[in-house]
Amino acid sequence: MGLELLRRGTEERVRSMKRSVAWLLPLVWVLSSAGLAVAQDYAAALDGLLGNLGAEDAGKRANAVNAVDRLCNEATVPGAEADRAALCQAAAAKLAQANPMAQVYLLRVLERYGRNEGVEAAAKLLSAEDANVRESARRALERISAREAGQALAKALASAKDPKWRISLIHALGNRDDEELAPPLIKELGHENEEVRAAAAKALGKLGHKPAAEALSAAMGKGTPKTQAAFSDALKRAAVKFGVGRYLYRLEKQWVDYDPETGRFTPPKLPEPPPGEEEGLEEEKPEAYRLIDQLLERLKEKGLGKEAAKIVTRYGGYGKTPEETKRLYGELRALLKG
Structure with missing residues (x-):
């Protein structure tokens, strides 16, 4: 039977x-x-x-x-x-x-x-x-x-000649959020092209781990004003990964003392971040959630974003139980198939 x-x-x-x-x-x-x-x-x-x-x-x-x-x-x-x-x-x-x-x-x-x-x-x-x-x-x-x-992208970056293509590869490496890919990005901070340097700084800011932050800190004050601004923004973004929070963007500017003998500035005094502003790394999504995200992207591409949003809202997100998650996935698939 x-x-x-x-x-x-x-x-x-x-x-x-x-x-x-x-x-x-x-x-x-x-x-x-x-x-x-x-x-x-x-x-x-x-x-x-x-x-x-x-x-x-x-x-x-x-x-x-x-x-x-x-x-x-x-x-x-x-x-x-x-x-x-x-x-x-x-x-x-x-x-x-x-x-x-x-x-x-x-x-x-x-x-x-x-x-x-x-x-x-x-x-x-x-x-x-x-x-x-x-x-x-x-x-x-x-x-x-x-x-x-990621290794394939890093290899392509090392041999890329066109600055625009180089920048595209840098963005791809930064979006992968992989700390192992920091060394080739750090190297790009010294590239002759200003746009390439700025792109590398932004990518390192997304990574936000210690070597990336140290490289950005060391690069501060170098290059054109545009590049320096990119380094500064990237360093703030990296600070989020350390739990400092977005409140850094709202801090008032401060004057600090400079020691010409050591070449160092006196660290500014920073206020405590407001409650709830600490931010850390997001946990990796379960496989079922990732599949639902992929379905949602495809539905948006086909102009069915509003219909998909109504279904997701009805389930309160990904669903409160595995059974609800499975039903949500089924409804989204049915919507995609028409």
Whole structure:
């Protein structure tokens, strides 16, 4: 009886997946120790969609994008880690053979759902001739949580020649909020380009750990007034990470004594921060919350932000129990599918 129920449930899942991507999704049956399971041939599915993803015809391209979206919806439900990994591996494998337009869409898949599966393939496209492909690869590596993604961005920064591209890579490193990436950012504080120095200061301010704060402090008073202002703002931002709080932004300016023999200023006397102003690092969100955030971003992109906000408000955020969180995710997915 139990095996029959399992078989029926599996067949229903197969029918659902077939409806999602029509005939493009071959299914491979696998017998595992846990019982009967079904694995999707994501590589074959993407093969069938690749040509239209990069098609000049807007209608064909839109249909292919929708098919990829449905494929992602099936592969990224909570608990389907094996499917998510298989999808991202397939997307990464197809990057090299795709045209630039299709590469952008595949990189979006890795940006939203990828981990270490797509780092190597995305990193190769940081030097692509097409500017849209380069930017999509940068954004994907900024969002992918794997440590290797940050290392790939740092390597690209070391060899970047164009100041604008250098600044984009600096922003990506700062947004990753990884203290291990501070050394290449600290090095950029001495770059010849003023905008690059300012961007590096802002990124280090986001990191806010001791080496970053020390580097910003040492750089104070150097460079143009614009650069000095950037260093000052970044140092204030770093102070938040130490629990000092945003009240620093509201402090009145003070005159302090300067000792010409030591070259040091007398530290100013700072008032105690108001209650509740101390700020620390945010705790990492649970996987279910992260998936909901990704769904919300996609709903906003499709112009469904208000409808999604009403659903989230009804649940009081992510939901008060795991069951509510699961129902919230289901409603948001249903809204996305239309």
